[in-house]
Amino acid sequence: MPPSIEDRLLELDIVLPTPKPSAARYVAAQRVGDTLYVSGTMPIGEAGPLWKGTLGQDVSIPEAQAAARTAAVLVLAHAKAALGELGRIRQCLRLEVFVRATPAFEDHPQVANGASELLLQALGDKGAHTRFAVGVASLPFGVPVELAASFAVD
């Protein structure tokens, strides 16, 4: 019997934060039928953005990978809040990765891997996903990376 997602997170030393209610006019995660949609999620903590800046300018790839990983943990936190338990996830369907970057930046996949690897570590085979990663001009609150995701759920 494979380890539960909660066991995996424990092993990764990851404690999911309890999301605060969204201040804006949308919901952080919503399940409709057997699909869970998670809204644009940024590496933001209690006191505000945990990283700010632009790839190719003032944020390194390892920093952006850590930001992407942190945002992916928040994606799981929103999923858990919406589903009750992460064990309801059958498969990650799609990860959408927006990297704030200069026009010359070319390494978006490396940044996105920070999020993809967290999903694979936490969800195992159920974390395998399709993905796109693109370089945007700007992001809310000046963060270097924003993720959106969808999951097939029981």
Added chain:
Amino acid sequence: MPPSIEDRLLELDIVLPTPKPSAARYVAAQRVGDTLYVSGTMPIGEAGPLWKGTLGQDVSIPEAQAAARTAAVLVLAHAKAALGELGRIRQCLRLEVFVRATPAFEDHPQVANGASELLLQALGDKGAHTRFAVGVASLPFGVPVELAASFAVD
């Protein structure tokens, strides 16, 4: 019995335009199974773009909110044309918001709220949706905001 979507639009003084056939090589809205997909939709009227410009440069947040609201009305117009009647909408699933903005712009969520609020006003609880909002370098026809959306439908 809650007011119908048509009643709500009437109360909001919103008359849905009748979309013209798409000139490009795609369809404005398409229903497959119980999902309706709406293509990238911009605040464009009979005579062309209703707003042009870039957030953080020559378009204010209130202007961009009005542009986003207008694009959201067009999303509903395309949904109605595809579905026959908006009463078939069960739930808005996802709103994708692309804001044309300078690299330093940080207030994409405020712009996106112009569209989100229209959906909530028009659709009530069925208008609750997940969303992402990002800052792109450029948009077709120079508009400041472009929306795409999907809906669960009967």
Added chain:
Amino acid sequence: MPPSIEDRLLELDIVLPTPKPSAARYVAAQRVGDTLYVSGTMPIGEAGPLWKGTLGQDVSIPEAQAAARTAAVLVLAHAKAALGELGRIRQCLRLEVFVRATPAFEDHPQVANGASELLLQALGDKGAHTRFAVGVASLPFGVPVELAASFAVD
């Protein structure tokens, strides 16, 4: 009886390449239930990017249309690898088009048509799709266009 998708591709002189396994931490295409998701796909060949550059700067619209068409062929190649045969495609649902462009560029739909037309030529009525096209600041490997797609499948 309409021509098969393989017949159409033959008539278009298109031979689908055999995709190499993804080097990154995601899958190129994944079927879950009756939906096939295809990851961000770029015009990249055996030796690397087939086009590099930015619309409005150093890539012309015809060049970018060819790049978009080439990426769309690769989308079909990934779909075939995931499905076994393209005949399982019931409908193209959504085409997401990211165009690397200067802030002043306005002709994203023309670029996207390079991909849309290939899908319509290859898939016939099943290639009709919704779409968005936006102008991003940068793309992986410096390519001028990236596509993502989803399909309803049998």
